[in-house]
Amino acid sequence: xxxxxxxxxxxxxxxxxxxxxxxxYEIGGFDVDPSDSDEFNIYxxxxxxxxxxxxxxxxxxxxxxxxxxxPSPGNCRDEFFTTxxxxxxxxxxxxxxxxxxxxxxxRLSRRSPDxxxxxxxxxxxxxxDDVKAYLELPDEVFAYEPDVTAMSAEDEKLGDRGIVMVDxxxxxxxxxxxxxxxxxxxxxxxxxxxxxxxxxKHARYIYEGTEKIARAFPGHLWRIYGPEYAAExxxxxxxxxxxxxxxxxxxVEIIQEYGxxxxxxxxxxxxxxxxxxxxMGAAAIDPIEPPPQGDVELADVRREYGPEMVLFGNIxxxxxxxxxxxxxxxxxxxxxREGTDGQGRGFVLMPSACPxxxxxxARTMANYETMVRLATGFAG
Numbered sequence: 059x060x061x062x063x064x065x066x067x068x069x070x071x072x073x074x075x076x077x078x079x080x081x082x083y084e085i086g087g088f089d090v091d092p093s094d095s096d097e098f099n100i101y102x103x104x105x106x107x108x109x110x111x112x113x114x115x116x117x118x119x120x121x122x123x124x125x126x127x128x129p130s131p132g133n134c135r136d137e138f139f140t141t142x143x144x145x146x147x148x149x150x151x152x153x154x155x156x157x158x159x160x161x162x163x164x165r166l167s168r169r170s171p172d173x174x175x176x177x178x179x180x181x182x183x184x185x186x187d188d189v190k191a192y193l194e195l196p197d198e199v200f201a202y203e204p205d206v207t208a209m210s211a212e213d214e215k216l217g218d219r220g221i222v223m224v225d226x227x228x229x230x231x232x233x234x235x236x237x238x239x240x241x242x243x244x245x246x247x248x249x250x251x252x253x254x255x256x257x258x259k260h261a262r263y264i265y266e267g268t269e270k271i272a273r274a275f276p277g278h279l280w281r282i283y284g285p286e287y288a289a290e291x292x293x294x295x296x297x298x299x300x301x302x303x304x305x306x307x308x309x310v311e312i313i314q315e316y317g318x319x320x321x322x323x324x325x326x327x328x329x330x331x332x333x334x335x336x337x338m339g340a341a342a343i344d345p346i347e348p349p350p351q352g353d354v355e356l357a358d359v360r361r362e363y364g365p366e367m368v369l370f371g372n373i374x375x376x377x378x379x380x381x382x383x384x385x386x387x388x389x390x391x392x393x394x395r396e397g398t399d400g401q402g403r404g405f406v407l408m409p410s411a412c413p414x415x416x417x418x419x420a421r422t423m424a425n426y427e428t429m430v431r432l433a434t435g436f437a438g
Contacts, residue, residue, distance in 0.1 A: 061218035062118045069368055069404035070279060070319045070341065078398055078405050079118035080433035081370070082426065083345075084412040086113030087122035087223075097171045098150060105418040109426060116430045118406070119220025121212055122281065125271050127202035134198045156182060159191030174414045183236040186249060192236070193255055200263035206275040213278075223321075224271060224280040229305040231284025232260040243292050246301065253301075261305050268309050272316040280313050281344070282306060283323040285335070295330040302331075307338040314339065321370065325410065327353040336366050345371030345410040348393075357396040364402030372397060375411040378425045386425045390432045398438060407433045 060068065060076045068075050081087075090101040092110060101110065113119070129135070142153045154165040166180040183189055213222040227235075233256045234242045246253050272280075285306060288298040310320040321342035322335050328346065332354070335343060346352065346359055346369055356372045363369075372393040377386055390407070397405035407429060413422060 062220045063216075063218045066118050066120065066221050066279075066406075069406060072368070072403040075404070077436050078394060078407055078433050080407045080429055081118050081120050082113045082412065082429075083120075083408050083410075084122065085109060085426075086117055086119045086220075089121075089123065098169060100172070100174045100414070100416045103416040103418075105416060109418050109423060112423075112426060112430065114219075116434070117220075119216065120279065121216060121220065121222045122225045123209055123212060123222060124225050125267075125275075126205045126208055127267070128205055130198075130201040130203050132198050133201045134196060135200075138195060138199060152176075154182070156192070159194045161188060161191040163188055163191070172416055181236060181238045181241075184238075184241070186245075186252065189245070189249075189252055189256060193259060195259075197259075197262060200260075202263070202267065204267055204271045204274070206271060209275050221279060224275065224278055224318075226264075226268070226271075226280065226282060226309075228282050228284040228302070228309060229257045229261040229264055230287050230301050232264065233257050234284070234287040239292075242287070246288075246293060246297065250297075250300070257301065257305050261308075265308055265312065268312045272313050272318055276316040277318060279319045279321060279342075281321045281323050282309060285322055285331070286324045286326055289324055289331050290327045295334075298331045298334055303334050303338055310338050310340055314341070319368075321368075326351065328359070329353045332359065332363060336363050340367055342368035342370055344369075345373075345408060347374060347410050348372055351376075351410070355396070356393060357399065360396060360399060360402050360405070364400070364405075366403065368404040368406065369397055369402070370406045371408045371410060373407065373409040373429065375409045375413065378409055378429075379413060379419070379422050381421075381425065383421065383424045383428060387428050387432070390429055394432060394436050398436070 065075050065079050069079055092101045092107060094102055138156055138158050140155045144151050148171065150169045152167045156163045163182050164180060165182040167176045167178050169176050183192060209222055216222060237245060285302045288301040313320045319341040321344060322340045323344055325345065325347060346356055348356065351374055359369060377389055381389065393407060
């Protein structure tokens with residue numbers, strides 16, 4: 059029997075494995091501390107303890123980590139940005155203020171103690187003049203040096219239980235998240251020249267950081283998030299070519315130059331963009347959501363792209379939380395069958411996300427257990 063690390067690395071390399079890997083994505087992936095009594099830490103809830111234990115003991119762990127970034131000499135971010143954090147009505151708020159080009163812009167987010175997510179109440183960029191002012195920021199604002207010390211320590215600590223994955227956004231993600239979603243889609247459609255300038259500004263420091271990390275932490279899996287911002291229904295496929303292939307492919311190439319594996323994260327409708335993702339040379343893709351959330355069946359992706367890419371996912375978190383265990387078992391069995399059928403580089407059974415609240419119901423727990431039971435007992 060393979061160790062969990064051996065199984066995952068063999069899967070990434072397209073080598074035979076003893077069984078399909080099973081991974082709970084953020085559960086066992088996120089850096090959480092169940093012993094932290096902070097009221098905003100949902101993972102200290104007693105409900106979470108059996109699920110966290112199941113992930114640690116019985117899944118193929120993929121630690122999902124962002125690299126620590128230290129300001130480079132000459133970094134001047136503090137000359138333009140200020141951040142204020144405060145608590146009000148039981149929630150934590152973070153307000154970021156940018157002053158540049160004679161304009162003042164703000165971003166406001168809120169975090170509830172009952173959910174593990176930050177809600178953006180106000181986005182930084184609100185009109186074209188804001189974008190033009192933002193573009194006046196000197197590149198030194200984004201000058202940071204990556205430090206992979208913690209990543210290497212985590213990799214050593216994890217041992218044969220799994221692998222560490224570098225988690226990073228692409229230039230599209232960095233640009234799109236500056237806008238409300240509705241404004242972003244309109245701006246990306248109607249102000250393409252200006253949007254390219256915004257992408258190029260972020261690409262410069264992202265490429266530099268990617269190269270430094272890949273060189274210092276070679277041979278590892280990476281997750282690149284952001285491409286879904288240019289997939290349907292948000293933007294037409296022709297703009298996926300312009301905004302993702304053009305700006306994300308260089309990241310894929312840098313990662314692979316140092317022996318790493320680039321996994322493209324893209325929720326939703328994949329059919330029209332899969333050829334472009336494959337053409338970028340991506341080693342893997344997630345989460346391949348089934349219809350109706352997505353628009354492709356796993357069997358079709360395996361047949362057409364399985365020889366080129368490792369397929370991660372195909373289990374909806376909404377099914378984990380809502381389906382009766384007998385019905386969910388059929389969903390998992392179908393994913394395992396289709397994800398491993400015929401010729402392919404590899405498959406990892408994985409959900410599209412994880413619960414974000416304090417309560418883990420008996421149904422949810424039973425369905426996670428089903429994923430482990432069927433994957434570990436899968437005979438092909």
